[in-house]
Amino acid sequence: MKISVASGKGGTGKTTFAVNFSLFLNNIKKNKIVLVDLDVEEPDCHIFLKHKNFKRKKCFREIPKVNEKCNLCGKCSEICEFNAIAVTNTKVIIFPDLCHSCYACIEMCPQKAFDIENIEMGEIHWGNIASNNFYFVEGKLKIGEVMAVPMIRQTKNFSAERFGENSYFIFDSPPGTSCPVIEATKESDFVVLVTEPTPFGLHDLKLAVETMRKLRKKFGVVINKAGIGDQSVSEYCYNEKISILGEIPYSREIAELYSQGKNIINLPSINKIFEKIHKNILSLL
């Protein structure tokens, strides 16, 4: 089972939901629970897990590196759609930030004049949390690295290989509606869209809903910070026949717990809400 937690807008409580929902499932399920932080630009789940001894490994992406067989014919530069290669009269210049690792230049070069170079793009951290059945994986993009998608892809693949198909995966996705979100949600069985009841929340929820419809995903909405704004998000969901899985009320207590990196699942009223959300997800699967 794979569930992605996403949101159009940042700061709506996506990470809070992903972490607490994972803890909730760990309490009630026999399956292995694997929480995977795919918000590789700003991964924050680990802050709420209080776990220090993560295992780590470096992640690389492959780019072309020109070798002595090059005769400066310029074909590579001609075919690269990303302008990542320039050929002058004397040399070939490669721009690693622009390279998408498509291999067209490497494999189409008439002289076979390219080797492969590994560029470090970030790290994967992982570990066993709290109980024997709860695992955590996070992808962390290196500062200054431009492309998040390859990092997300490797983190996801690593999780699948290591923890197998019978696990229950929760993916904390990046915010937005473009390529990183697609990468973090496209193989999931269900997507939870977390929003807040404000005009910003509504506007970005509409975009997220459009994205999930385009990907043909099953999804539902969790309204976080319920009470701070207006009813427009509920009205929109009602009109669009979108399931509201549950509402988590705003309280200063929750905001303060959050600020300290503490979880809310042990508050009895919150646990009840998560129970209801879980039940609603099961009914939609």
Next chain:
Amino acid sequence: MKELVVISGKGGTGKTSLTASFAYLAGENTILADYDVDASDLHILLEPKIKKTYQFYGGKKANIIKEKCIGCAKCQEICRFDAVKNVDDKFEINKIDCEGCGYCYRICPTDAIEFKDNLSGEWYISKSRFSSTLIFAKLDIAEENSGKLVTEIKEVARNLANENNKDLLISDGAPGIGCPVIASLSNANYILIVTEPSLSGFHDLKRILELVKHFGYSAGCIINKYDINKKITKEIEIFSHNNELEIIGKIPYSDSFPKSLVLKQTVVEFDKSDIGKTVENCWGKLQSKL
């Protein structure tokens, strides 16, 4: 012309609410730009009238012409993005997975693949309700190249400012630390980071500041909702002091933010007393940095 770029790393810290307030305080003689092309929100508060719409072509996409495809599977073998699907021994390209590298188009033995420009969004020149010019964009769902779109509208905004002798460009930056935010920063004169005193907020502040320093920009920060956790606020202040990050201001938690948002007002229009004054003071201090 000076450009102020407001960023946050973490979402939900109040970046756009504050940018809109500065836009109000700066008045009509300013150019505004929203680089959060994935989920642009600034226009919700500025209710602009769109003057001109432009199309954005983010790159190309491959498409297999069924009649010409002989099912040799070469395209599927070389595609590193798993975008080629086999449907009843004929091949199809999933547009969402296609990265636009053109490799398949170049090696197809029967020329069965076309490779065309892909319309992936729009951008607009508009007039905000404060009479200032706002440039914002809407990237279509599931599209790529938001960094390229940011670069495109940034160039337009900067040119408009220069041509019309405007002194100031205020920009709402993209979230995260990847390509859209890197594109947002280019040529900025000052970067304002809006943060909040939570462990996540502090963690993301450190990462975004590292990025800002990596590219050599000078930056200041506003600690929003500072009284939610005074201990972490203190830690952020010490961190800022040690890392040449000037504190532009501290704003207490206030329900004026969501309340003004519901009325589609900026917080300085809604709350003329405490919060409004605090935000105005921040603006005063920011102007001295530009």
